[in-house]
Amino acid sequence: MKLHLRRPIFFAAFFVFAIAPALDAQSLQANSAPAGLPAVPVTLEDRRAALAEVERDYWDNLLRHSPELASLVGDGRFNDQVTTFTAAAYNDALGREQGYLMQLAVIDPTGFTPQQNATLDALTARFEQDQRDADQKPWETPITASTSFAGIYPRLAGILPFAAAKDYEDWTARLYALPEAIAQATEEMSIGIDDGRVPPREVVQKALAEVTAMARQKPEESPLATPLKVFPPNVSAAERDRLREEMLAAIEKQVEPALLRLEHFLEVSYLPAAGKGQVSAGTREAQLLSAVLDLRVRAEESLGPKFSATAFHDEILKEGLLPVDTIRQHVAAWIEVQAGVR
Numbered sequence: 001m002k003l004h005l006r007r008p009i010f011f012a013a014f015f016v017f018a019i020a021p022a023l024d025a026q027s028l029q030a031n032s033a034p035a036g037l038p039a040v041p042v043t044l045e046d047r048r049a050a051l052a053e054v055e056r057d058y059w060d061n062l063l064r065h066s067p068e069l070a071s072l073v074g075d076g077r078f079n080d081q082v083t084t085f086t087a088a089a090y091n092d093a094l095g096r097e098q099g100y101l102m103q104l105a106v107i108d109p110t111g112f113t114p115q116q117n118a119t120l121d122a123l124t125a126r127f128e129q130d131q132r133d134a135d136q137k138p139w140e141t142p143i144t145a146s147t148s149f150a151g152i153y154p155r156l157a158g159i160l161p162f163a164a165a166k167d168y169e170d171w172t173a174r175l176y177a178l179p180e181a182i183a184q185a186t187e188e189m190s191i192g193i194d195d196g197r198v199p200p201r202e203v204v205q206k207a208l209a210e211v212t213a214m215a216r217q218k219p220e221e222s223p224l225a226t227p228l229k230v231f232p233p234n235v236s237a238a239e240r241d242r243l244r245e246e247m248l249a250a251i252e253k254q255v256e257p258a259l260l261r262l263e264h265f266l267e268v269s270y271l272p273a274a275g276k277g278q279v280s281a282g283t284r285e286a287q288l289l290s291a292v293l294d295l296r297v298r299a300e301e302s303l304g305p306k307f308s309a310t311a312f313h314d315e316i317l318k319e320g321l322l323p324v325d326t327i328r329q330h331v332a333a334w335i336e337v338q339a340g341v342r
Helices: 009-022 025-029 044-065 067-072 087-105 114-136 149-159 165-195 201-215 223-229 237-273 284-306 309-318 324-339
Strands: none
Touching: 044 067, 044 087, 044 114, 067 149, 067 284, 087 114, 149 165, 149 201, 149 223, 149 237, 149 284, 165 223, 165 237, 201 237, 223 237, 284 309, 284 324, 309 324
């Protein structure tokens, strides 16, 4: 079923801006607002805190609903989860951003520092841009030149830390969840064919080759089994046998059959439709995931033992509101500083 996105963000923001000046002094002093609207922060301290809360909540929600990205930046809360690839999930994200935009709309920036004003502007611009981008239905093109299941997950397997048995258990749980995500993405791509939103032929061919290679390997030779090559000393021999058996079973009985179904879809339905319409670059989360994955690999290769996942997370978080290309430039400069190049 196709979902049709509504566009309440701009109207909601306008309404909040329109009524905010009319709120009486008593309601302002009480830091309250009419039912259904966010409370209006009054003091400079409260207004700064309100801005910081929106920024913090936005980032937390971004990681919560993009668990692979969370893992990459060192937030392990969602290591056993995968992204939901549905129009409904995208709609939910827009709804959350609508709420953030309404919170931002009642914040008076008087007295803010240049950085706080920049954050307020960046957040507002990002949420409004996401609403405009929804017109291109980016959830219908989960496979792009830089993002695909067969391209992202093998790289994750080789870069995420596996320091305890739980890390292996989380990865196995993620593998068990992956077929559902692949099925969701396939359904959205099918709708994308009807809408004329299919990547160029060379992009689909590349994804098809990656999927074919992964789907037809022995489980123990799959890049998804990379964590099994080396176990940390704190994992006992008995645990190693159990973890190996569970992970290989997930690859053989769950992931590879799902990849074979995806291979069939790409070859029979998607490739013939390739390049016949306008497509987006994928969702913002997918673009950010690909960029952060590239940067994480670069950081680990450049810094070696100097690499800190915590420091990397803090650096990404600090610049998380910037465009992807700017984040690449900023973190590349940070890597050079950490490496002593500059």
